Amino acid sequence: MDNPLSPHLQIYRWQITSVLSILHRISGVVTSIGSVVLVTWLLAIGIGEETFNCINSIFFSFLGRAVLIGITLAVCFNTLNDIRHLFWDYGYGFSLNVVKFTGWLVAIISIILTVLIWLFVYEVI
Amino acid sequence: MSNSAKTTWKIHKFTSMVLVPFVIYLMLKIISISKLSYEQIIDELSSTWAILYILIFTVLGLFHMRLGVFEIMEDYVHDKTLKKILKIFVSVFILGILTLVCLSLLLILIS
Numbered sequence: 483m484d485n486p487l488s489p490h491l492q493i494y495r496w497q498i499t500s501v502l503s504i505l506h507r508i509s510g511v512v513t514s515i516g517s518v519v520l521v522t523w524l525l526a527i528g529i530g531e532e533t534f535n536c537i538n539s540i541f542f543s544f545l546g547r548a549v550l551i552g553i554t555l556a557v558c559f560n561t562l563n564d565i566r567h568l569f570w571d572y573g574y575g576f577s578l579n580v581v582k583f584t585g586w587l588v589a590i591i592s593i594i595l596t597v598l599i600w601l602f603v604y605e606v607i
Numbered sequence: 608m609s610n611s612a613k614t615t616w617k618i619h620k621f622t623s624m625v626l627v628p629f630v631i632y633l634m635l636k637i638i639s640i641s642k643l644s645y646e647q648i649i650d651e652l653s654s655t656w657a658i659l660y661i662l663i664f665t666v667l668g669l670f671h672m673r674l675g676v677f678e679i680m681e682d683y684v685h686d687k688t689l690k691k692i693l694k695i696f697v698s699v700f701i702l703g704i705l706t707l708v709c710l711s712l713l714l715i716l717i718s
Contacts, residue, residue, distance in 0.1 A: 528714025
């Protein structure tokens with residue numbers, strides 16, 4: 483056993499730091515599975531216009547949009563929280579107050595970004 | 608921590624760093640592409656830069672994915688056989704994505 487193990491989730495009290503740590507992993511897995519959506523779209527473009535229109539109508543159905551919005555949120559969160567992790571790697575932002583603050587910041591900004599992206603897609607803004 | 612774990616961590620961090628601008632660009636591009644017609648999308652995607660971007664992003668993304676998923680498995684999957692099966696599954700998934708991306712690009716180029 484070479485790597486240090488992560489803490490056992492069952493005995494941990496819920497707090498912003500641990501919740502975000504778990505969400506970071508969950509969003510990473512969601513993004514990984516979400517790559518299938520992106521590849522499906524790319525492949526549909528390659529196959530032809532009819533397939534592309536068909537895939538588009540599936541993606542823009544109610545369920546499709548729900549999935550896409552979920553993936554958008556996962557990508558935004560994973561990227562922003564990764565930037566937070568990169569700052570830690572260089573030794574910045576380690577005090578408890580800052581960790582909590584940047585944690586909330588990342589959570590809130592990823593939601594705002596997701597909303598903004600979808601407002602752009604709907605041409606509201 | 609063993610040496611290989613350290614190297615793995617460094618590669619993971621490197622892919623994180625490089626992927627940040629790639630993901631931002633991807634988000635902006637997808638929004639603008641979603642407004643285009645099919646022909647315009649084909650035009651956009653068959654440029655050399657687009658193809659280069661897609662290939663580099665795919666390779667970096669898949670590396671990042673593999674390291675991340677393996678790290679999670681290292682923590683939560685303790686059964687050796689199950690871990691082996693999951694690792695094969697992830698590798699097949701990654702190879703599948705890579706193959707489909709290359710196939711899509713070829714189809715886009717010849718269309």
